[in-house]
Amino acid sequence: MCRAMIRSVGAGEIFALDAHASYRCRHSGACCTAGWTIPVEPRLLPLLSSTWLQPDEQGTCPQYDCASGLCGLHCSGGEAMLPESCHHFPRRALIDSRGTSVALSHFCPTAASLLLVNDRPLAVVSMPEAFPASRAYDGLDARGAWPPLLRPDALFDDESYGCWERYLVGAISTSPVGVHETLLNVAATAEQLRKWHIERGTLVDWTNDVLKQRSAPGEAVRHRYARFSGVEAYRRVVDAVPPTLDAPSPPDDLDQIEAQWVVPFWAAHERLALKYVAAKAFASWTAYQSRDIRTQIAELFTTAAVLRVECARTCAAAAAPLDRARLIEAVRRSDLLLMHLVDRDALLPWLRQAEQDDDAR
Ligand code: SF4
Numbered sequence: 190m191c192r193a194m195i196r197s198v199g200a201g202e203i204f205a206l207d208a209h210a211s212y213r214c215r216h217s218g219a220c221c222t223a224g225w226t227i228p229v230e231p232r233l234l235p236l237l238s239s240t241w242l243q244p245d246e247q248g249t250c251p252q253y254d255c256a257s258g259l260c261g262l263h264c265s266g267g268e269a270m271l272p273e274s275c276h277h278f279p280r281r282a283l284i285d286s287r288g289t290s291v292a293l294s295h296f297c298p299t300a301a302s303l304l305l306v307n308d309r310p311l312a313v314v315s316m317p318e319a320f321p322a323s324r325a326y327d328g329l330d331a332r333g334a335w336p337p338l339l340r341p342d343a344l345f346d347d348e349s350y351g352c353w354e355r356y357l358v359g360a361i362s363t364s365p366v367g368v369h370e371t372l373l374n375v376a377a378t379a380e381q382l383r384k385w386h387i388e389r390g391t392l393v394d395w396t397n398d399v400l401k402q403r404s405a406p407g408e409a410v411r412h413r414y415a416r417f418s419g420v421e422a423y424r425r426v427v428d429a430v431p432p433t434l435d436a437p438s439p440p441d442d443l444d445q446i447e448a449q450w451v452v453p454f455w456a457a458h459e460r461l462a463l464k465y466v467a468a469k470a471f472a473s474w475t476a477y478q479s480r481d482i483r484t485q486i487a488e489l490f491t492t493a494a495v496l497r498v499e500c501a502r503t504c505a506a507a508a509a510p511l512d513r514a515r516l517i518e519a520v521r522r523s524d525l526l527l528m529h530l531v532d533r534d535a536l537l538p539w540l541r542q543a544e545q546d547d548d549a550r
Contacts, residue, residue, distance in 0.1 A: 201287070201288035201289060201322075202287070202288035202289070202315055202316065202322075203288060203289050203290075203291060203315070203316055203317065203320050203321070203322050204287075204288055204289070204290040204291070204313055204314065204315055204317075204472075205290070205291045205292075205313070205314060205317045205319065205320050206292070206304075206311050206312070206313060206314070206358070206468055206471055207311065207312045207313070207314045207317075208303050208304045208306075208309075208311055208464070208468070209291075209292075209293050209300065209303055209304070209317070209319065210314055210317035210318060210319055210320075211303070211317075211318065211319055212293060212299065212300060212303060212319040212320075213299075213319060214299065215298075215299045216258045216259060217258075217297070217298045217299055218253065218255075218258050219296065219297060219298050219521075220275070220278050220279070220296070220297065221249065221250045221252075221253040221260060221275075222244075222247070222248050222249045222250070222253065222255075223244075223248060223296075223525075224244045224248030224435075225244065225248075225250075225274075226241050226242065226243055226244065227241065227242040227250060227272050227274055227275060228240065228241060228272065228273070228274060229241060229242060229272055230272060230273055233262075233270075233272060236262075242272070260275070262275075273327070277325075277326070277327040278294065278297070279293045279294035279295075279296065279297035279299075279300050280292075280293060280320070280326055280327065280328075281293070281294060281327070281328050281472070281528065282326035282327060282328030282329070282472065283328055283329050283331065283472040283473065283474060283477070284326070284328055284329065284330045284331060284332060285331040285332060285334075285336075285347075285477070286331075286332055286336075286347055287347050287351060289320075289322075289326050289328075290313075290471065290472035291317075291320045291326055291328075291472065292468070292471055292472040294524050294528045294529070295465070295468075295520045295521055295523070295524040296521050296524045296525045296528065296529060297521075298517070298521060301517045301520045301521050301524075302517060304464060304465065304468055304520070305461045305464060305465070305513065305516065305517055305520065308460035308461055308464065310359060310362040310363040310464075311358050311359070311362040311464055311467050311468060311471075312355075312358065312359060313354070313355050313358060313471060328472075328474075329474045329477060331477045334477060336350055337350050337473075337476035337477055337479075337482070337485075338479070338480045338481055338482075339382065339383060339385065339392070339481070339482055340383045340480075340481050340482070341480045341481055341544070343383075343385060343392075345392065346392060346393065348393050349392045349393045349395075349396040350476070352393070352396045352397060352400060353382070353396060353400070353482070354470065354471065354473070354476075356375075356378075356400045357375060357467065357470035357471075357485075357489075358467050358468070358470050358471050359467075360374075360375055360378075360467075361375060361463055361466055361467035361470060361489070362463055362464050362467035362468075364463055367459055368459060368462050368463055368466060368493045369418065369493065371463060371466075372414070372466070372486065372489055372490050372493060373406035373410060373411060373414070374403070374404065374405075374406060375486065375489075376406060376410045376413070376414055376483075376486045377404035377405055377406040377407070377410050378399060378400065378402075378404045379482050379483065379485075379486055380404070380409075380410060381399045381402070381404045382395070382396060382399045382400075382482070383481075383482065383483075413483070413543060414486065414487060414490045414543065416542070417487045417490035417491045417494065417540070417543065418490050418493070418494050419494055420439050420443055420494070420498055422490065422491050422494035422495070423439055423494050423495055423497075423498040424439065425491075425536075425539050426491060426494075426495055426526060426527065426531060426536065427439075427526070428535075429531045429532050429533075429535040429536035429539070430526070430530045430531055430532065431530075431532050431535075434530050435530075436526075436530060437499075437502065437522070437526060439498050439501070439502070440501060440502060440505050443498065443501055446501045446504060446505045447497075447501050449510075450501065450504035450505065450509065450510045450511060451497070451500050451501050451504055451510075451511050453510070454510045454511040454512070455500075455511065458511060458512075458513065458516050461513070461516055462493070462496060462516070465492075465496060465520050465523070466489055466492050466493050466496070469488070469489060469492045469527075470485070470489060473485055473488075474533070475488045475537070475540065478533070478537055479537065479540070479541055479544065480541070480544060481541075481543070481544040483543040483544050484537075484540050484541050484543050484544055486543065487540045487541075487542075487543035488540055491540065492523070492527065495523045495526060495527060496519060496520065496523045499519040499520075499522040499523045499526070500515065500516065500519040502519070502522065503515045503518045503519045503522065
């Protein structure tokens with residue numbers, strides 16, 4: 190089982206999504222007004238006289254200057270003066286034997302806008318300008334842990350896992366069909382990949398062969414992932430938010446909101462929704478925290494379910510139809526829930542139900 194842990198380091202080659210490769214903070218203030226309590230490291234105690242920066246009733250950090258949109262600590266001492274959590278946000282890394290893969294939280298409006306500025310396909314790039322190797326990155330340090338498991342009795346190697354990761358990012362972001370059908374297709378490919386056996390040759394060759402083919406989803410695949418779709422999946426995610434945090438809830442009249450504000454406009458924005466789901470396949474912690482690629486697929490279905498409900502919530506709040514701006518807002522809300530509110534330890538056992546064989550369910 191994976192023995193990975195959270196650390197704050199940078200290591201080896203740096204990877205990122207091409208859409209994020211030019212990221213830099215544009216001082217939107219979203220993270221400084223999110224109501225987050227910021228831990229203060231000992232080096233800053235003489236300056237701040239407190240171990241926490243507590244937000245005010247509007248959710249604003251005491252160091253944030255609303256007029257200028259700037260952080261007081263940053264202004265006085267530069268980036269090095271920021272608390273660690275502010276220094277790292279919105280970056281979230283996966284550090285493994287391949288290098289450091291830097292994903293971004295799309296709760297940051299800048300990250301969300303970069304991702305959704307166009308519907309061009311996503312790709313993984315090496316050594317992007319925005320993420321220098323000299324910087325530290327906070328994330329899951331999986332060096333020394335087992336590689337991700339293809340299935341409970343078979344490990345990936347670095348090369349074959351890299352092929353699988355790039356396949357997911359590319360195939361989902363370029364898919365000509367809708368989000369749900371796309372995920373069923375990659376789920377079918379995953380089932381094919383799981384059929385590897387030593388007698389079939391090397392896992393790298395098998396992976397390259399399978400990923401070139403088209404696999405059609407059968408009834409078993411549809412059945413396996415049904416629970417990770419729709420509003421029930423959204424509710425399972427919300428249930429994994431600790432009670433001390435402010436969890437969202439789906440609107441009571443979700444069906445009506447969907448029919449009025451989302452469904453008629455969805456097709457025009459589905460390519461952007463696919464990009465968001467594809468981005469979640471990159472730098473996956475879940476791949477290291479599960480025992481089967483089925484769990485990774487379940488997380489992608491769940492991500493799509495969360496986005497769809499957040500689109501409805503966003504449109505309901507605005508009493509207006511889905512457009513690009515509201516989709517970006519829904520993506521921000523989705524990552525707020527999935528990356529900042531959810532207790533992953535509480536969510537993972539549910540996602541891992543996807544690993545069960547049919548006869549065990
Ligand atoms: S310390 Fe600065 S960067 Fe961090 S939340 Fe407060 S204002 Fe924002």
